[in-house]
Amino acid sequence: MTPLLDVRSLTKTYGSRTGCADVSFTLYPGEVMGIVGESGSGKSTLLNCLAGHLEPDRGEVFFDTRTDGPRDTLRMSEPERRMLGRTDWAFVHQNPRDGLRMRISAGGNVGERLMAVGARHYAEIRTAAEDWLDRVEISTNRIDDRPAAFSGGMQQRLQIARNLVTGPRLVFMDEPTGGLDVSVQARLLDLLRGLVRRMGLSAIVVTHDLAVVRLLADRLMVMKDGHVVETGLTDQVLDDPQHGYTQLLVSSVLQV
Amino acid sequence: MTDYNFAYLDEQTKRMIRRALLKGVAIPGYQVPFASREMPMPYGWGTGGVQVSAACLTPDDRFKVIDQGADDTTNAVSIRKFFEKTAGVAVTEKTSEATVIQTRHRIPETLLGEEQILVYQVPIPEPLRFLEPRETETRKMHALEEYGLMHVKLYEDIARHGEIATAYAYPVKVEERYVMDPSPIPKFDNPKLESAALQLFGAGREQRIYAVPPYTRVVSLDFDDHPFDPSKADHPCALCGAEDSYLDEVIVDDTGGRMFVCSDTDFCAGRREDAA
Numbered sequence: 001m002t003p004l005l006d007v008r009s010l011t012k013t014y015g016s017r018t019g020c021a022d023v024s025f026t027l028y029p030g031e032v033m034g035i036v037g038e039s040g041s042g043k044s045t046l047l048n049c050l051a052g053h054l055e056p057d058r059g060e061v062f063f064d065t066r067t068d069g070p071r072d073t074l075r076m077s078e079p080e081r082r083m084l085g086r087t088d089w090a091f092v093h094q095n096p097r098d099g100l101r102m103r104i105s106a107g108g109n110v111g112e113r114l115m116a117v118g119a120r121h122y123a124e125i126r127t128a129a130e131d132w133l134d135r136v137e138i139s140t141n142r143i144d145d146r147p148a149a150f151s152g153g154m155q156q157r158l159q160i161a162r163n164l165v166t167g168p169r170l171v172f173m174d175e176p177t178g179g180l181d182v183s184v185q186a187r188l189l190d191l192l193r194g195l196v197r198r199m200g201l202s203a204i205v206v207t208h209d210l211a212v213v214r215l216l217a218d219r220l221m222v223m224k225d226g227h228v229v230e231t232g233l234t235d236q237v238l239d240d241p242q243h244g245y246t247q248l249l250v251s252s253v254l255q256v
Numbered sequence: 257m258t259d260y261n262f263a264y265l266d267e268q269t270k271r272m273i274r275r276a277l278l279k280g281v282a283i284p285g286y287q288v289p290f291a292s293r294e295m296p297m298p299y300g301w302g303t304g305g306v307q308v309s310a311a312c313l314t315p316d317d318r319f320k321v322i323d324q325g326a327d328d329t330t331n332a333v334s335i336r337k338f339f340e341k342t343a344g345v346a347v348t349e350k351t352s353e354a355t356v357i358q359t360r361h362r363i364p365e366t367l368l369g370e371e372q373i374l375v376y377q378v379p380i381p382e383p384l385r386f387l388e389p390r391e392t393e394t395r396k397m398h399a400l401e402e403y404g405l406m407h408v409k410l411y412e413d414i415a416r417h418g419e420i421a422t423a424y425a426y427p428v429k430v431e432e433r434y435v436m437d438p439s440p441i442p443k444f445d446n447p448k449l450e451s452a453a454l455q456l457f458g459a460g461r462e463q464r465i466y467a468v469p470p471y472t473r474v475v476s477l478d479f480d481d482h483p484f485d486p487s488k489a490d491h492p493c494a495l496c497g498a499e500d501s502y503l504d505e506v507i508v509d510d511t512g513g514r515m516f517v518c519s520d521t522d523f524c525a526g527r528r529e530d531a532a
């Protein structure tokens with residue numbers, strides 16, 4: 001099977017500081033990869049390089065495109081990459097304010113990606129928005145409210161709806177449950193897990209929280225100082241960590 | 257009066273503006289940056305339009321200025337006087353006799369011809385501005401034809417008001433490429449943007465020039481199930497009886513009496529003369 005994402009020797013530095021170094025991995029369709037590591041270990045840097053938000057110094061990121069098969073997204077033209085960004089890819093930010101338009105209604109937020117790819121029938125856009133609000137457990141009578149009037153958990157669910165409405169094949173998530181109360185986190189995780197399983201989504205989830213990866217991720221990558229120090233099936237890595245750093249991480253000796 | 261160069265601006269500045277105009281004509285609807293000059297009037301008075309007019313006028317031209325359709329408002333009168341004085345050009349209030357028409361907020365009712373130039377005063381040239389404040393991002397959106405956001409605005413209109421409530425500065429797509437703000441003309445005027453005349457747009461404060469060359473396709477954005485509707489007044493002009501012109505509501509006495517009359521004063525007067 002062709003991997004959906006094939007990452008080779010990805011390196012990004014900030015001046016003399018390492019962002020991420022020599023990261024290689026593959027992600028197969030339907031797989032969820034978790035990335036864990038302490039603060040500053042390079043998780044966000046890696047994710048942003050993969051999603052085309054940051055330009056890496058070196059490396060290749062092959063994505064299995066619908067029309068042309070695997071292509072190095074780093075060498076695509078900007079219009080092509082931006083098109084992927086609003087069709088086959090989705091990006092869920094930790095802070096919903098970074099991923100939502102706060103002055104646009106919930107319906108407009110969900111409809112934006114549809115309109116961006118050419119939807120021009122108001123009633124159909126609205127129906128799709130209602131359907132997605134429903135799927136993320138937001139009452140459809142909130143469709144014309146602005147996200148500013150939503151709780152943090154609702155905003156995050158709205159962000160997810162807005163991202164998934166075009167049926168992306170790969171979802172990038174950076175701390176999707178960060179900044180939320182524990183009970184709200186649990187509900188969001190549950191929802192995410194359901195969506196991922198039902199839609200057969202492939203995803204890369206960055207998190208501090210081992211409970212998040214335990215629940216969502218099939219495989220795990222452990223990062224330290226920009227490098228991947230251990231990788232494997234989630235349960236294997238968490239239950240039988242091989243690398244000393246992972247052992248510390250799992251035994252929560254490290255404050256992550 | 258010989259203190260000024262012809263039409264106030266020096267020749268080098270006019271050449272710079274003409275280069276921007278030519279580029280604008282070559283890329284219909286594309287906003288061309290230009291080095292806007294200080295004009296002896298405040299920005300709100302249409303300094304962008306004035307600079308474009310200055311760059312277009314020749315001694316043989318006949319100049320007309322309208323503000324909200326009227327030739328006799330303070331703004332229109334001052335700009336007309338300005339060019340009478342600095343360029344010595346002939347002026348007129350008759351749309352059909354003018355070779356260059358500077359306008360704010362209206363397109364004349366009388367169809368324009370190939371020998372005419374319509375110059376618009378533009379306050380905010382960027383149609384995506386209120387949705388995306390970052391200039392770097394709006395430029396990229398134009399470059400890559402990423403105009404979904406424009407429809408998000410129209411979506412919001414319908415969600416809130418049940419219909420597309422945008423009545424002025426209604427966004428258009430020019431020659432199937434650039435989305436353009438037609439300046440705050442009523443959407444009633446949008447169909448007239450497809451014209452035999454050359455249409456030039458100048459934004460002074462924002463330093464942008466753009467153009468719609470003659471016979472260019474100009475389409476008002478809409479949804480399949482909410483098509484663009486230029487909307488027409490449901491009564492005739494109280495003065496000339498026209499049923500197809502854009503009307504202004506005017507208060508006629510101090511007891512609140514009001515009537516609807518053509519906003520295009522030359523059009524209205526012409527019809528009344530013809531009838532007499």
Ligand SMILES: Nc1ncnc2c1ncn2[C@@H]1O[C@H](COP(=O)(O)OP(=O)(O)OP(=O)(O)O)[C@@H](O)[C@H]1O
Binds near residue numbers: 041044046
């Ligand atoms: N814009 C930047 N300029 C300079 N250095 C940066 C920049 N962004 C990140 N870094 C550095 O790169 C390294 C990796 O940072 P990154 O944000 O990727 O870590 P992270 O694992 O996402 O951390 P956190 O868990 O706190 O979000 C850190 O040393 C960080 O200080």
Ligand SMILES: [Mg+2]
Binds near residue numbers: 043044045
């Ligand atoms: Mg981070």
Ligand SMILES: [Zn+2]
Binds near residue numbers: 493495498524525
């Ligand atoms: Zn009339």
